Amino acid sequence: MALEIANWSPLTGPLVQDIIQLWHSYRVPILLVTFTTLIVLRTYLHGTATDKQDLLLFPTLYNAPQEKKPSSTAPKDDGTAAQAVSKPPKGSPRRIKGELGRKSNTETDGSGIREIQVYIFFSSLTGNTEKIARESVRKLEQSLKKIVPREGESFAFLSPQVFDLAEADYDEYFINPPTVQTQNVGTPAEVFYLFMLPSYNIDTINDNLLEHLKETHHDFRIDTAPLRGLLGYSVFGFGSREGWPTEEEGFCCQAIEVDKWMAKLTGRKRAFPLGMGDLKEDGIKRLDEWSEGILDVLGLLARTGSLGEGVAGSGAPVESDDEAEAEDDDGEVVFDDKIPAKTAKSKKGGDLGDVEDLGRIMQDARADGVEVKAPIAVDFTTYGKDTKGRPKTTTVTVKEMVPKDSPTYNSLTKQGYQIVGSHSGVKICRWTKSALRGRGSCYKFSFYGINSHQCMETTPSLSCSNKCVFCWRHGTNPVGTSWRWVVDPPDLIFSGVKEGHYKKIKMMRGVPGVRAERFAEAMRIRHCALSLVGEPIFYPHINEFLRMLHAERISSFLVCNAQHPDQLAALQHVTQLYVSIDASNRESLRKIDRPLHRDFWERFQRCLDILRERRHRQRTVFRLTLVKGFNIEDEAEGYADLVEKGLPCFVEIKGVTYCGTSTSSSAGLTMGNVPFYHEVCDFVEALNKALERRGLKYGIAAEHAHSCCILIASERFKVDGKWHTLIDYDRFFELLEEKGPDGDFSPEDYMGAATPEWATWGNGGFDPRDQRVDRKGRAIEI
Numbered sequence: 001m002a003l004e005i006a007n008w009s010p011l012t013g014p015l016v017q018d019i020i021q022l023w024h025s026y027r028v029p030i031l032l033v034t035f036t037t038l039i040v041l042r043t044y045l046h047g048t049a050t051d052k053q054d055l056l057l058f059p060t061l062y063n064a065p066q067e068k069k070p071s072s073t074a075p076k077d078d079g080t081a082a083q084a085v086s087k088p089p090k091g092s093p094r095r096i097k098g099e100l101g102r103k104s105n106t107e108t109d110g111s112g113i114r115e116i117q118v119y120i121f122f123s124s125l126t127g128n129t130e131k132i133a134r135e136s137v138r139k140l141e142q143s144l145k146k147i148v149p150r151e152g153e154s155f156a157f158l159s160p161q162v163f164d165l166a167e168a169d170y171d172e173y174f175i176n177p178p179t180v181q182t183q184n185v186g187t188p189a190e191v192f193y194l195f196m197l198p199s200y201n202i203d204t205i206n207d208n209l210l211e212h213l214k215e216t217h218h219d220f221r222i223d224t225a226p227l228r229g230l231l232g233y234s235v236f237g238f239g240s241r242e243g244w245p246t247e248e249e250g251f252c253c254q255a256i257e258v259d260k261w262m263a264k265l266t267g268r269k270r271a272f273p274l275g276m277g278d279l280k281e282d283g284i285k286r287l288d289e290w291s292e293g294i295l296d297v298l299g300l301l302a303r304t305g306s307l308g309e310g311v312a313g314s315g316a317p318v319e320s321d322d323e324a325e326a327e328d329d330d331g332e333v334v335f336d337d338k339i340p341a342k343t344a345k346s347k348k349g350g351d352l353g354d355v356e357d358l359g360r361i362m363q364d365a366r367a368d369g370v371e372v373k374a375p376i377a378v379d380f381t382t383y384g385k386d387t388k389g390r391p392k393t394t395t396v397t398v399k400e401m402v403p404k405d406s407p408t409y410n411s412l413t414k415q416g417y418q419i420v421g422s423h424s425g426v427k428i429c430r431w432t433k434s435a436l437r438g439r440g441s442c443y444k445f446s447f448y449g450i451n452s453h454q455c456m457e458t459t460p461s462l463s464c465s466n467k468c469v470f471c472w473r474h475g476t477n478p479v480g481t482s483w484r485w486v487v488d489p490p491d492l493i494f495s496g497v498k499e500g501h502y503k504k505i506k507m508m509r510g511v512p513g514v515r516a517e518r519f520a521e522a523m524r525i526r527h528c529a530l531s532l533v534g535e536p537i538f539y540p541h542i543n544e545f546l547r548m549l550h551a552e553r554i555s556s557f558l559v560c561n562a563q564h565p566d567q568l569a570a571l572q573h574v575t576q577l578y579v580s581i582d583a584s585n586r587e588s589l590r591k592i593d594r595p596l597h598r599d600f601w602e603r604f605q606r607c608l609d610i611l612r613e614r615r616h617r618q619r620t621v622f623r624l625t626l627v628k629g630f631n632i633e634d635e636a637e638g639y640a641d642l643v644e645k646g647l648p649c650f651v652e653i654k655g656v657t658y659c660g661t662s663t664s665s666s667a668g669l670t671m672g673n674v675p676f677y678h679e680v681c682d683f684v685e686a687l688n689k690a691l692e693r694r695g696l697k698y699g700i701a702a703e704h705a706h707s708c709c710i711l712i713a714s715e716r717f718k719v720d721g722k723w724h725t726l727i728d729y730d731r732f733f734e735l736l737e738e739k740g741p742d743g744d745f746s747p748e749d750y751m752g753a754a755t756p757e758w759a760t761w762g763n764g765g766f767d768p769r770d771q772r773v774d775r776k777g778r779a780i781e782i
């Protein structure tokens with residue numbers, strides 16, 4: 001071929017031959033250079049063409065509005081899934097659905113990156129909120145930079161933006177979530193709204209916004225929750241307590257309104273409770289708490305795409321104002337009919353229920369052939385001896401008290417308990433929920449200064465040795481006279497109950513009315529009521545457990561049933577030590593507590609002796625639960641004798657609480673057994689007189705009419721004519737740290753400030769900071 005070309009023309013012959021020669025010598029480098037140049041050129045053109053070229057080449061395609069293709073399958077209305085835009089009939093108004101074509105919150109886009117855009121909307125008349133909002137957006141940007149993806153995570157926060165509501169186009173932000181296109185990916189970022197709003201009782205831009213939100217919600221053409229495509233929202237309000245002291249009088253009224261309407265428009269995606277503050281008082285502190293909470297939520301959103309449990313649209317919603325709250329109090333004095341009263345006598349493998357017949361269970365365990373590796377059974381109640389007086393060394397195979405697959409476990413978890421390990425439980429009580437919403441704390445706030453929203457209710461032993469007629473868990477919680485189950489270590493229980501408690505608190509985050517400042521405070525447990533169900537000192541490592549609580553400066557209110565004198569004697573310092581005194585004489589006690597121990601009365605008496613001895617070491621309390629027809633009538637004198645014997649620091653008298661009809665039909669309890677508050681008052685006055693007649697220095701110190709509870713106190717807690725029933729918790733921990741769990745210090749050493757006036761006898765005892773509501777959440781005038 002080279003020769004043919006060489007002869008092709010005599011004129012070009014030498015040149016062609018040179019070129020051919022050159023080609024033969026350098027063809028490989030020539031080919032390589034050409035190829036590389038082409039690649040570089042192509043890459044260059046491609047890189048520079050994205051901004052300009054493609055729009056030049058395909059303008060119509062790129063600029064066309066994104067239209068959904070009709071789908072043959074109906075769109076899922078799960079609050080996150082894309083919704084199809086159906087064509088309206090000719091002539092009818094266009095129906096705008098709440099969701100743009102976007103993916104589930106829990107998914108990332110095609111690039112694998114979840115991008116989140118935070119918008120802060122503010123309004124301001126005198127300029128304070130504007131300054132704060134602009135400063136907040138700057139701080140937020142800095143803080144968001146610190147939330148970085150861990151391995152396997154992929155998200156990014158876009159620079160947060162701030163908008164003055166006086167300038168923002170409401171149609172753009174408050175009819176549908178805005179579409180925020182991003183540089184890196186074709187899908188829009190997910191949007192999160194924050195509001196900072198001062199309230200004004202004069203006409204301002206806030207009224208326009210509120211009007212717009214209401215209209216959008218009511219507009220028949222628009223989905224009632226068209227903003228549910230937002231990731232979430234939260235509101236912070238500024239107001240003035242000087243002119244508007246309470247919410248009822250208008251404090252932060254417009255922020256409250258915006259929060260409410262946004263909840264409707266987003267399908268209840270309140271990501272964090274409404275925060276409120278007064279710039280002249282606590283405004284900045286409250287704002288800081290709120291901002292911290294917002295950061296947590298944004299972190300959670302970025303990592304999981306979800307607002308977490310408890311917020312609608314993101315797990316298990318806990319709602320709300322209409323929530324039928326069980327009148328469960330602290331679980332000790334309520335009986336209800338919510339739990340079908342099953343007995344242990346049901347089928348084999350059935351309800352563990354009453355574990356009275358432990359023999360049967362042990363047999364069943366062996367018959368099942370299940371070998372459970374566990375510690376040796378601890379008969380700590382009786383410290384059992386054999387017939388010759390030698391310590392028992394029985395080594396039987398033991399079971400878990402509440403195994404995961406047992407009906408008891410199911411029943412307790414259905415009732416809202418979280419079972420920790422195999423024999424402990426934690427539950428958020430109704431007062432904790434109520435305090436989070438500013439609707440009142442339990443009587444322990446009025447009497448002892450316990451913040452209900454910082455109180456964890458738990459027990460390290462779901463088992464008990466009584467079957468009290470008023471125990472609402474009768475029929476579900478295990479009973480027994482000695483510990484014969486696997487023993488969980490105290491650190492496992494401690495971390496488990498804390499985790500369970502915080503989890504339940506977090507579930508309250510999206511619930512209407514929850515106050516941001518209380519929610520923030522609730523994330524630090526300060527008190528522990530060891531009084532759920534069961535008997536806390538039944539747990540063999542109760543002292544270690546208490547030490548763990550105290551090490552974290554969590555106070556301990558421990559209630560025991562006066563049936564375990566040895567354990568009571570071995571108990572180390574607790575902040576307040578209760579003994580339930582359910583009757584004043586043997587017969588009455590047998591009837592009401594239905595104890596399993598044959599020597600129950602002797603045990604009871606020994607416990608009183610121990611309490612008397614301990615009265616200068618422990619802050620002791622007699623807890624009386626009044627049940628009409630069982631332990632009130634003519635018993636005041638008998639109770640006075642018991643007080644004389646035990647000389648407790650305090651006597652708490654509480655009427656049994658009732659909800660629904662009684663489960664304990666076998667015990668014959670009905671609504672008729674619940675004393676009226678005036679009957680409790682009469683009883684307390686009779687008891688007080690009986691104490692006076694005996695020359696005992698006690699008096700009626702405080703009351704909490706709302707929960708039918710009255711406090712009689714020893715005059716040891718009266719200073720200059722004023723009752724001091726509150727506790728100085730910090731001092732308690734200092735003493736404990738100084739002197740140790742067996743240290744020599746007395747209840748007077750950590751006596752707190754004077755009982756607040758509103759809590760003293762005759763003043764009702766309802767915290768004036770809170771709003772009292774009826775069961776439907778309606779305000780009650782006090």
Ligand SMILES: Cc1cc2nc3c(=O)[nH]c(=O)nc-3n(C[C@H](O)[C@H](O)[C@H](O)COP(=O)(O)O)c2cc1C
Binds near residue numbers: 201243
């Ligand atoms: C005319 C007027 C009306 C107000 N009305 C209320 C009100 O109804 N409720 C409230 O809590 N605060 C009310 N305030 C207090 C403001 O909300 C508060 O001072 C706020 O911090 C002002 O924020 P700004 O400086 O951003 O406008 C009012 C203040 C003014 C001057």
Ligand code: SF4
Binds near residue numbers: 330442450
């Ligand atoms: S002491 Fe704690 S657990 Fe008990 S009712 Fe009060 S807030 Fe609830």
